[in-house]
Amino acid sequence: MADWVPREEWIKSQPQALLASCVLVLDDRDRMLLLRYGTGQPLAGSWWLPGGMLDHGEDPWTAARREMLEETGVELAPDPTLIGIDHRADVLGTGPVLDCFFYGGTLAGDTLVRLSDEHDRHGLFSLDELADTTLAATLPTLTALHSAALSGSFAYLREGVPQ
Numbered sequence: 001m002a003d004w005v006p007r008e009e010w011i012k013s014q015p016q017a018l019l020a021s022c023v024l025v026l027d028d029r030d031r032m033l034l035l036r037y038g039t040g041q042p043l044a045g046s047w048w049l050p051g052g053m054l055d056h057g058e059d060p061w062t063a064a065r066r067e068m069l070e071e072t073g074v075e076l077a078p079d080p081t082l083i084g085i086d087h088r089a090d091v092l093g094t095g096p097v098l099d100c101f102f103y104g105g106t107l108a109g110d111t112l113v114r115l116s117d118e119h120d121r122h123g124l125f126s127l128d129e130l131a132d133t134t135l136a137a138t139l140p141t142l143t144a145l146h147s148a149a150l151s152g153s154f155a156y157l158r159e160g161v162p163q
Contacts, residue, residue, distance in 0.1 A: 017096040021064035022051030024145050025104040031124035032146060035071060038120035042092055048136035060100040068104060073114030076104045083148040084155035103149040
């Protein structure tokens, strides 16, 4: 039997991972809102969902709402709908990241998107339009999340691959 370890020491021995939240929103034709990372960003020129890392002490849904507002100027409704989780072992050399994906509902046709300095373009895309698009992650990830949002199901992913 192992020796008892004080909680403070035990916590230091546990796996560490970053936590991120992303938001999938659709328009009335079920196209996804994607943002393109601008010049100077680690993934410049690639497209992905609004989102980012949690701030210290922040819960995933609060982070998703904050990131959506910061990156697009769009405020989400207060009710979270978790549609997916993805575990990635190493993201840009930072180590493991656990991504929480939320469905943010349907954008009104007159929604104005106001980009942050992090992004240089936004667009609404169907899955078919993304085959030749440079994405920050994988098309199977977006496909699984799109399906989960439309069906009310949940996507469990590892390295962007549905399990």
